[in-house]
Amino acid sequence: MVTATLISIGDEILIGQIVNTNTVYLAKKLYEIGIKTNQMLTIADTPQAITQALDQVGSTTDLVILTGGLGPTNDDVTKHTLCTYFNDTLVLYPHVLEHVKKILEKYTTTSLNKKNKEQAWLPEKATILNNQFGTAPGMWFEDDQKVCISLPGVPFEMERLMEDVVLTKLQKRFTLPFLYHKTVLTHGLGESMLAERMETWEKELPAHVKIAYLPSFGNVRLRISSEGTEESWVKDEVNTQVEKLLPLISDFFVGYETNSLEEKVAHKLTEKKATLALAESCTGGALAATLTALPGASAYFLGSAVTYATKSKEKFLSIPKALLDTHGVVSAATAAAMAKGAQEKFNADYAISITGNAGPTAGDPKADLGTIFIGIANSNTVWTEQFQFGNHRKKTIQKTIQKALILLLKEIERSD
Amino acid sequence: MVTATLISIGDEILIGQIVNTNTVYLAKKLYEIGIKTNQMLTIADTPQAITQALDQVGSTTDLVILTGGLGPTNDDVTKHTLCTYFNDTLVLYPHVLEHVKKILEKYTTTSLNKKNKEQAWLPEKATILNNQFGTAPGMWFEDDQKVCISLPGVPFEMERLMEDVVLTKLQKRFTLPFLYHKTVLTHGLGESMLAERMETWEKELPAHVKIAYLPSFGNVRLRISSEGTEESWVKDEVNTQVEKLLPLISDFFVGYETNSLEEKVAHKLTEKKATLALAESCTGGALAATLTALPGASAYFLGSAVTYATKSKEKFLSIPKALLDTHGVVSAATAAAMAKGAQEKFNADYAISITGNAGPTAGDPKADLGTIFIGIANSNTVWTEQFQFGNHRKKTIQKTIQKALILLLKEIERSD
Numbered sequence: 077m078v079t080a081t082l083i084s085i086g087d088e089i090l091i092g093q094i095v096n097t098n099t100v101y102l103a104k105k106l107y108e109i110g111i112k113t114n115q116m117l118t119i120a121d122t123p124q125a126i127t128q129a130l131d132q133v134g135s136t137t138d139l140v141i142l143t144g145g146l147g148p149t150n151d152d153v154t155k156h157t158l159c160t161y162f163n164d165t166l167v168l169y170p171h172v173l174e175h176v177k178k179i180l181e182k183y184t185t186t187s188l189n190k191k192n193k194e195q196a197w198l199p200e201k202a203t204i205l206n207n208q209f210g211t212a213p214g215m216w217f218e219d220d221q222k223v224c225i226s227l228p229g230v231p232f233e234m235e236r237l238m239e240d241v242v243l244t245k246l247q248k249r250f251t252l253p254f255l256y257h258k259t260v261l262t263h264g265l266g267e268s269m270l271a272e273r274m275e276t277w278e279k280e281l282p283a284h285v286k287i288a289y290l291p292s293f294g295n296v297r298l299r300i301s302s303e304g305t306e307e308s309w310v311k312d313e314v315n316t317q318v319e320k321l322l323p324l325i326s327d328f329f330v331g332y333e334t335n336s337l338e339e340k341v342a343h344k345l346t347e348k349k350a351t352l353a354l355a356e357s358c359t360g361g362a363l364a365a366t367l368t369a370l371p372g373a374s375a376y377f378l379g380s381a382v383t384y385a386t387k388s389k390e391k392f393l394s395i396p397k398a399l400l401d402t403h404g405v406v407s408a409a410t411a412a413a414m415a416k417g418a419q420e421k422f423n424a425d426y427a428i429s430i431t432g433n434a435g436p437t438a439g440d441p442k443a444d445l446g447t448i449f450i451g452i453a454n455s456n457t458v459w460t461e462q463f464q465f466g467n468h469r470k471k472t473i474q475k476t477i478q479k480a481l482i483l484l485l486k487e488i489e490r491s492d
Numbered sequence: 493m494v495t496a497t498l499i500s501i502g503d504e505i506l507i508g509q510i511v512n513t514n515t516v517y518l519a520k521k522l523y524e525i526g527i528k529t530n531q532m533l534t535i536a537d538t539p540q541a542i543t544q545a546l547d548q549v550g551s552t553t554d555l556v557i558l559t560g561g562l563g564p565t566n567d568d569v570t571k572h573t574l575c576t577y578f579n580d581t582l583v584l585y586p587h588v589l590e591h592v593k594k595i596l597e598k599y600t601t602t603s604l605n606k607k608n609k610e611q612a613w614l615p616e617k618a619t620i621l622n623n624q625f626g627t628a629p630g631m632w633f634e635d636d637q638k639v640c641i642s643l644p645g646v647p648f649e650m651e652r653l654m655e656d657v658v659l660t661k662l663q664k665r666f667t668l669p670f671l672y673h674k675t676v677l678t679h680g681l682g683e684s685m686l687a688e689r690m691e692t693w694e695k696e697l698p699a700h701v702k703i704a705y706l707p708s709f710g711n712v713r714l715r716i717s718s719e720g721t722e723e724s725w726v727k728d729e730v731n732t733q734v735e736k737l738l739p740l741i742s743d744f745f746v747g748y749e750t751n752s753l754e755e756k757v758a759h760k761l762t763e764k765k766a767t768l769a770l771a772e773s774c775t776g777g778a779l780a781a782t783l784t785a786l787p788g789a790s791a792y793f794l795g796s797a798v799t800y801a802t803k804s805k806e807k808f809l810s811i812p813k814a815l816l817d818t819h820g821v822v823s824a825a826t827a828a829a830m831a832k833g834a835q836e837k838f839n840a841d842y843a844i845s846i847t848g849n850a851g852p853t854a855g856d857p858k859a860d861l862g863t864i865f866i867g868i869a870n871s872n873t874v875w876t877e878q879f880q881f882g883n884h885r886k887k888t889i890q891k892t893i894q895k896a897l898i899l900l901l902k903e904i905e906r907s908d
Contacts, residue, residue: 088706090529092520093715097511099534104508113506114541118515118532125530132548189688211684232887268627272605290504299509354798360784361777364798368776371852371885379804382770382780382796384789388838392797392808422804436787469787471648 077303078111078250081137083129084118085145085154086229098143098231105238110252110303111139121145126157135221138250144229146212152194154226155215162217162224164199172196172204176211205241209233216245223249256310257301258318261330263337263482267291270298273324277317285317293474294482295330295337330485337481338366344488345376345426352484353422354380355393355414355429357405358448363430363477378422383414393417406432406443408451411460415451419458426487427453428480429460435467446472450480452487493719494527494666497553499545500534501561501570502645514559514647521654526668526719527555537561542573551637554666560645562628568610570642571631578633578640580615588612588620592627621657625649632661639665672726673717674734677746677753679898683707686714689740693733701733709890710898711746711753746901753897754782760904761792761842768900769838770796771809771830771845773821774864779846779893794838799830809833822848822859824867827876831867835874842903843869844896851883862888866896868903 082099089096096118103113114137119125121144133140145154159166173196177188195211198204205214205225210233217224225242227234246252262270267289271278278287284304290297300317304310322329334340345352354364364380367373383389386405390397395413403409414429432448445467451460463479465472498515505512512534519529530553535541537560549556561570575582589612593604611627614620621630621641626649633640641658643650662668678686683705687694694703700720706713716734720726738745750756761768770780780796783789799805802821806813811829819825830845848864861883867876879895881888 084532087702088704089516090519090532091523091704092516092518092529093704093706093713094708095511095513095516100505100508100511102508103506107507113508114536116506116532116534120530189684191684191687232884268605268607271607286503288504288507288509290509351801353804356777359781360789360793361772361780361796361798362784364777364800365775365781368778368800369886369889373776374800377776378801379808380777380796380798380800381808382777382784382798384780384784384796385767385794385838388769388795391837392795421807422801468648470785473785 078138078252079114079136080106080111080139080141081133082113082116083126083133083140083142084116084229085121085126085142086118087120089118090120098229098234101231101235102141102143102238105243106139106246107255109243109247110255111246111250121153123153123157123160126154127161130161130224133222138222139246140222140224142224142226143234146226146228152212155198158202158215158217158224158226159199162199162202162219164201164217166197167200169196169198169204172198172206172213175206175213179209179211205237207233207237208240209236214242216242253303253305254307254310255301255303256307256314257299258314259333259335260298260300260318260321260325261295261332261334261337261340262298262325262328263295263330263478265296265325265328267296270296270325270328274298274321277321277324281317282313285313293471293478295478298325330482337478337485338370341481341484341488342367342370342373342376344485346372348425348488349376350425350488351376351378351422353378353418353424353427355389355418355427355451356380356382357384357389357414357429357431358434359430359473359476359480360384360434362473363428363480366477378424381418381421389414393421404442406447406449408449408460408462411449411451412453412458415453415460416458419453419455425454426484427451428484429453430476430480432463432472432476434472434476435469448472448476448479450476450483452483454487454491494554494668495530495552496522496527496555496557497549498529498532499542499549499556499558500532500645501537501542501558502534503536505534506536514645514650517647517651518557518559518654521659522555522557522662523671525659525663526671527662527666537569539569539573539576542570543577546577546640549638554638555662556638556640558640558642559650562642562644568628571614574618574631574633574640574642575615578615578618578635580617580633582613583616585612585614585620588614588622588629591622591629595625595627621653623649623653624656625652630658632658669719669721670723670726671717671719672723672730673715674730675749675751676714676716676734676737676741677748677750677756678712678714678741678744679710679746679753679894681712681741681744683712686712686741686744690714690737693737693740697733698729701729709887709894711894714741746898753894753901754786757897757900758783758786758789758792760901762788764904765792766841766904767792767794767838769794769834769840769843771805771834771843771867772796772798773800773805773830773845773847774850775846775889775892775896776800776850778889779844779896782893794840797834797837805830809837820858822863822865824865824876824878827865827867828869828874831869831876832874835869835871841870842900843867844900845869846892846896848879848888848892850888850892851885864888864892864895866892866899868899870903870907 419427835843
């Protein structure tokens, strides 16, 4: 199997200033075309660190992708180092210079400076990969041991280069196997309990069929994968194993190939041509943001009344002050009134309401920290459930979102 | 200087299924106590990969922190490998077994299973670090070359262990320098143009004073850092350099030590005892979610009318249908009406409105993809600005949020 090492260059990663999302993207895309990442490295943007990393990788890998260390503010350290490493020399590429000028004209109000001009000096023997969206092009080096690709660190530019140029070139350069996987989304049972249920099944798996557990906020995704030269054979094998697995976990099964509950909700509602409205308190718009992060949300999503302040609950959702005073803001009665309010005000087929104390301190002193009420309404009915998610704010918000989506899916299935 | 290598163990990172946030957290925390991370490695959860990584690191580092590869579903591969690597033997720790039982009773409905019991068998010579929130404890190994710490991969558990136990132990074990940095937040000028303005200043920096550029969605954070044995000297040096820098970039300066614009907005509004309401269309609740992700938002944040559907703009913000029909949903007139509507309906001191086409396809065919109008209102006035952020949905949403916060800060400063 063709293997890859990903090298991220950047002091800002090493001092913990930014999350490295480039490697996730790269590993995923490589995996999809049949290349397995066996190591990721993050190093400083110095010639020494880059050279040492390349030496360290040596011949243990077929492909190295470096990101970062290109661009005007760090003097293109990656370019100079790779040029030396691969015994190459820099020459001026006129079409790159033209491109740098165009990019600056399009996206900035400034003209070409010295640092930008230097970006058009590139290794003579390397293949230059044109970066449509930025001034730093990618470079493809090759020696008898491996292919070595240098890409800009800006995620958007790197992603465009991968999808427009690099992936196709890699597929031509290497003979790649067929990879296939199926993802099973479960909700409500912890990782170790799932593993126990699946123990015998897991032990009997053929050696090249792999299972991965991916827990997050109450969900566990199970990823069953295999590889081979023949597509139909690989697919059949994975599907057969998934069929055997399902009866063991059917009570916690949510769906196949769904990356997330929000994708499943979006799919279900769009298919049914049904609409959804929200009334959010402690999640502060995060459920709406989760749903609208996916393109096409306008097909079913009408809006959210983010009623953070108590008064705004009265105003926007017509909840009587007396009800709020009697039961408190964090209560089943308020959750029900919010869900019904949202459903009626937005004239939606379904509505979800959320009210609770997300922590670290209680907004409503009558209710415990981490206590959350979720309400689900349609035009005929409204019901609520109560949860306790602890006092870690971000975790509570995320768990609440996942649970709210699960409850909505229940209601949709009930009415199917 | 004491240096660290961070090793993340997990196939789910290598296949690009999850973002590795643990290393960001660890690097940041280590840096704060004076330990510099010089390499991060992500490897497979096999004994071979772990042993190879430890050999590779060798004596190039003083501290190794491994995360992941502990826990019931992957057979504690890290524990067994480290136990062998450090010539140790597993013994049963009765107090850990008691703890595992308690955790299971508290957080699950199930009793101890075989896999959980095995978690209480731990290396005899290592120092066991109690994990309050999970079943897998941390382990502290030490040989004549380095300290090697194994922590669970679950972010929340790892973070608690670091803050409750590990950081203090590291400060006792090593003699650490004093590190100091100051962050300057700028908005509106690109990285390379900033670098050009700062070129002479940067060249004249003393060798041990470092500058890092951190661009994100229209902002660039500048981080000026230094280190030494004497606190006052290190601080003075950084502050002196920052004072020299400021006049060069004053027209794009937003603030000091602000991690984000939302923190600055939260701080300003809380200080002024002023309130804020939102009317969001294409950002779909993401601005509200950004603000309410910070604890204490209820001090100033009243809520957001996430009016995704056109009808909900009429209903919740009392925008006349005629105005929407004449000017279109994505227009300055609609943005102004939305901002005024939110300000009045929520009875807020300030309001922000956002309407636009976030892409990848246009909701309002009259306006271009990526065209965004932002409105700012207070009780006396309302004004709008128009932007063009391209057709990358996530990027457009993030850029819009940053720009909206900048415009609000302008309005607040104007009325100060």
